[in-house]
Structures are given as structure tokens and as C-alpha cells.
Amino acid sequence: MNLANYLFERSKYLQKDVIAGTDEHISYPALFEQVKKVSYFLSQNFKRGEKIGILSENSSFFIASYLGIIKAGCIAIPFDKRISTDDVREIVSICQIQSIFAQKKFIKRLVDIAILNEDDLEKICLESISDNLLNKYDGSGDDLAVIVFTSGSTRRQKGVMLSHKNIITNTESIIEYLQLTEKDRIEVVLPFFYCYGTSLLHTHLRVGGSMVLNKSIFIGSVIKEINEYECTGFAGVPTTFQILLRKTDFIKNRFPTLRYITQAGGRLADCFIEELRDGLPTVDIVIMYGQTEATARLSYLPPNMLKSKVGSIGKGIPGVELKVVNKEGDSVSQGEVGEIIAKGDNIMLGYYNDAKETEKVLKNGYLCTGDLATIDDDGYIYITSREKDIIKSAGYRVNPKEIEDMILSCSKIIDCAVLGIEDDLLGEAIVVYIVAKDKDIALINEIESLCNEKLPSYKNPKYIEFIDMIPLNSSMKVDKPTLREIARKQFL
Amino acid sequence: MEKIKEIFHNVLGIDKKLVNDNLSYQEYEKWDSLKHLQLVSAMEKRFNIELDTDDIIAMENVGKIREILKKYGVQE
Numbered sequence: 001m002n003l004a005n006y007l008f009e010r011s012k013y014l015q016k017d018v019i020a021g022t023d024e025h026i027s028y029p030a031l032f033e034q035v036k037k038v039s040y041f042l043s044q045n046f047k048r049g050e051k052i053g054i055l056s057e058n059s060s061f062f063i064a065s066y067l068g069i070i071k072a073g074c075i076a077i078p079f080d081k082r083i084s085t086d087d088v089r090e091i092v093s094i095c096q097i098q099s100i101f102a103q104k105k106f107i108k109r110l111v112d113i114a115i116l117n118e119d120d121l122e123k124i125c126l127e128s129i130s131d132n133l134l135n136k137y138d139g140s141g142d143d144l145a146v147i148v149f150t151s152g153s154t155r156r157q158k159g160v161m162l163s164h165k166n167i168i169t170n171t172e173s174i175i176e177y178l179q180l181t182e183k184d185r186i187e188v189v190l191p192f193f194y195c196y197g198t199s200l201l202h203t204h205l206r207v208g209g210s211m212v213l214n215k216s217i218f219i220g221s222v223i224k225e226i227n228e229y230e231c232t233g234f235a236g237v238p239t240t241f242q243i244l245l246r247k248t249d250f251i252k253n254r255f256p257t258l259r260y261i262t263q264a265g266g267r268l269a270d271c272f273i274e275e276l277r278d279g280l281p282t283v284d285i286v287i288m289y290g291q292t293e294a295t296a297r298l299s300y301l302p303p304n305m306l307k308s309k310v311g312s313i314g315k316g317i318p319g320v321e322l323k324v325v326n327k328e329g330d331s332v333s334q335g336e337v338g339e340i341i342a343k344g345d346n347i348m349l350g351y352y353n354d355a356k357e358t359e360k361v362l363k364n365g366y367l368c369t370g371d372l373a374t375i376d377d378d379g380y381i382y383i384t385s386r387e388k389d390i391i392k393s394a395g396y397r398v399n400p401k402e403i404e405d406m407i408l409s410c411s412k413i414i415d416c417a418v419l420g421i422e423d424d425l426l427g428e429a430i431v432v433y434i435v436a437k438d439k440d441i442a443l444i445n446e447i448e449s450l451c452n453e454k455l456p457s458y459k460n461p462k463y464i465e466f467i468d469m470i471p472l473n474s475s476m477k478v479d480k481p482t483l484r485e486i487a488r489k490q491f492l
Numbered sequence: 493m494e495k496i497k498e499i500f501h502n503v504l505g506i507d508k509k510l511v512n513d514n515l516s517y518q519e520y521e522k523w524d525s526l527k528h529l530q531l532v533s534a535m536e537k538r539f540n541i542e543l544d545t546d547d548i549i550a551m552e553n554v555g556k557i558r559e560i561l562k563k564y565g566v567q568e
Contacts, residue, residue, distance in 0.1 A: 082524070105521070217517045217528045217552065220545040243529070248545045437533070468503075468530040 004071035011208035038068025053100035065101035078193035141165030159352030170295035237265030251279025289313035391420030513555030
């Protein structure tokens, strides 16, 4: 089934707003009409399977373009709105994209490509078409629907190819375990070009729910919006919650309509999870784990297990088999560290035009995630680190997460990142970057003492520095290559 | 205004001459949510104040920032 048809199957005639909130309102029938018209326009002017870009912030423009492309049987390529001109050029050339739906505010960054902006979309939507002229393409579920470019932990961009079936399967699973219904309304701060953000769009369209698109410059604005628009759900990445917990009075507020909060996109340190859990006792806190290569979601921890299994990413979501295996490919014994591998209909088709990278991660029907973990007696998985992030200091393997967690337990710290850089004596020296309200040298001394006291010498940082913000990549995870470059310039 | 211009120059790399009351995050691409937090931290440090959540949200342009800072007794 075509993804767009699936998403609107039950919701297209609902007489309610799909986007609610201050800036923008649009009803389900109006949005579906736009999607149909974009699809019709594209089927008249483009070949099926042609790749079309999108460069837009969260808006009805994004949704109408994205689903119009998909409904027409073309392939949607959403771009990170912070993308540089060079990266656009690279993706456009790799995928041979001829056209892009782009909001006017972004077109400065686009060269040598046909642009369809807000005015063009309006014109397309003014055309009247009869339903029998509409493209009835429903396709095969295995057809490619979307390519998502992710910079990942290596610099080169990789295009994750997702089929209609991949996305439909993952959407069904998420709806099931979050028990989403037509009554749900989510406060959206995550961008739709990012797989976690797109999963919010997919799930809410499918159940006939609604979305409030937060456009504010400061995340603290969600406190008012959740209550004003009676949202039932909120989703964020670690930095979302770290800022809310350290820079606002988030947990001092009451949220009568809020049913659940989800967190994914990297590990949120236990101290923050506990603050959320204890500060918002009537709200279900759902910790989740996933990768773009798995469409979005791979596991979740049921909220009632949050106390007994804090720090765990839970178990596989419905339809996903998760295993933790050692180098021989056997399931690990209790306490043994292995790699998380995953199987399910949500696993990507592969990386676009990159058989070599695809072979590295898709093996024997499993996605090798590159995340290292242990598994307890009850089958709950605990991520220890990413293999690529392990620091080799003085011949020892050091897990940056261990140091990060310890530093984050200090309440003056908003965020921190630990990484290794070349060092003549140690092989790799440990660098700590901290984000704090006050850049007080006494705080650095405090962290130094804490590390000295609690960690063996080979785990002690050589450099501790303040940074304004930890850089994030397009998957909203810590951009270690960029941070490493900053550290090299600063210390080498 | 000179101190504000300096903060904007340091955080956003913008030419001080371009910093005026109308400069807003919606018009100036480099002023994103991460940079906004850096601007807030820089102002809090420079003027030795702690800004309320509502004020941080309302700081949509330089004019509004100046109004808000006045409330905190800041001599820009």
C-alpha cells in the first residue's frame, strides 16, 4: 500500500484540525486535498520513482509536499533545514534531484535546481481536478518511498532508503505501544526531516490525532503550549529535557491533559529520567531507542518499568526482534557486552548507492546497530556505548558514557560530552566539554576533583572546557566529529 | 546598545552595524534556538541577571530584548 493512502485511509474526512495551534490551522479534508493536488501535479510533470527534495520547517507546506511526492509514487528526500549549500549540492548530485519543494526563506542555499515554493504550492492547489484524473498509484509496499540523509558518526552522508512498508510497519508498532488514538494531540518540537519527528507526523495522521507545531525560539515555550492547546503527548531528545529541567521550571508545572512524554535520540542520563519520573507522577515517561536505519523506532521501556529498570532502553517494539550478540554472533550471557542487532519489516532497504556501507550493517537479515549493550535476566537491554565512541586511553577501553553520567549528576551542569583526541603519551586523551549556566573556573576544579576521587587515573580527563552548546548532528545526536575538530584546534 | 551589539557580534558573528531593533530571529537565519540559548547565557553573564522563561521566549528581536532588559534594570 502507498504510505500516503495508508496515513489518510481513515482520517481524510475527519472534520477537525490536523494542525492546531497559534500560527497555523489546517483541517484533515483541506490537507488531504492539498496532498491530492500536489500528487496530481507531480504525476503530470515527473516520472514515477523520480527523487524530489524538501527543504522546509515544520508546516502544512512540508506535509503537503512530502505526502504529495509519496502519493505520486515519487521519492521524497527531506533535507535538514540547517544544511549547507555544499551538502545540498552533494545530495542533489548523488541522487540526481531535479526539483525541490523549498520555503522561500531557504532558497538562498539552493543552486542549479528547480524550486517549488509556497506560491507554487498555492497555484498547484488552486487547480481544480476531478477525482477520476487522479493518480491511482497504490504501488507495492516494497517500493522506495523516502531517502533520509544522515551524517551519522562518520562525516560522509549516507542515504537511508525506506520503503512504504518500512514506514507503515513502524507506524503501526508505535501506535500500538503508545496506544495512540484520535483523541491524541502532540506538542511537536522535533523537525519532520528527522526520523523521530517524522514518526510523530505519521502516527498522528494515521490515528486522526492532531499536532501543535511549536515555532518558538525557546523550548521553554512548550510549558504554556501543552496546557493552552490541551496536548496529550510531548516528544523530545536528551537536550530537550536537559534544557527544560535546568533552564526552566518545567516539572514545577502541572499538565492536566498530558498523558505521556517520549524520549529518544540518544541516552538521557538516569538523573534526568528520575527527575522527570518523580516530578511528573501523573505522566507516563516512555524511554525509547531507535535508528534512522530502522525507520525510527526499535525498542521502548514500558513506563511502569521505569523505576525497576531505569537506564534500560527496554525491549523490542511489536514486530521487532532485538538481540544482543557477541563477536561470534551468539546471544550474550548476563553481564556480557555485545552488539544490538535487529530484525523486522521496519529495517531499511539499504544505503542509497552504497553497497559497501550497506553490507557492513545489514547482515543475515539483521541490522547491526553498532550500539553495545548488556541484557538482564528479564530480557531488558542496557546500552553501554557506541563502539565508535569508545576511547582508548593508556591501553584501556573507556566508555565516555560513564564519565558523562558522573559529571551530569552535578546539578550545575546542563549538558556534557566526553571524547578522545590523539595524545602522544596516552594514545587518546580524554576531553570533557561542559555546558553550564555559569562559566566559573571553580566548577571546572570541582569536576576535576570529582573525577580524581571517583575514577581510576586512565579515566581522568586531561582537558575540561566550557562550551556554549554541544553540537548536534541531523539525527539530533552529539556530533562527535565536529566536537573532535573543535578539541583538536583547541588542544593539539 | 553597544553591549548588546557586542554580544550579538560575539555569538552570531554578525557585523555590529547590522544589529538594530528590527533584527529578529525569524529574519536572521543564523539566530536559531541553540544560538538563542547562547545569547541568553551571554546576557545573563554580562548583566549579572537571571532571565525568566517567559522573557526568554519573548526575546524575538533586538527591540524586545532591550525592553526586557530594561525591566531587569540593565543599562545596555
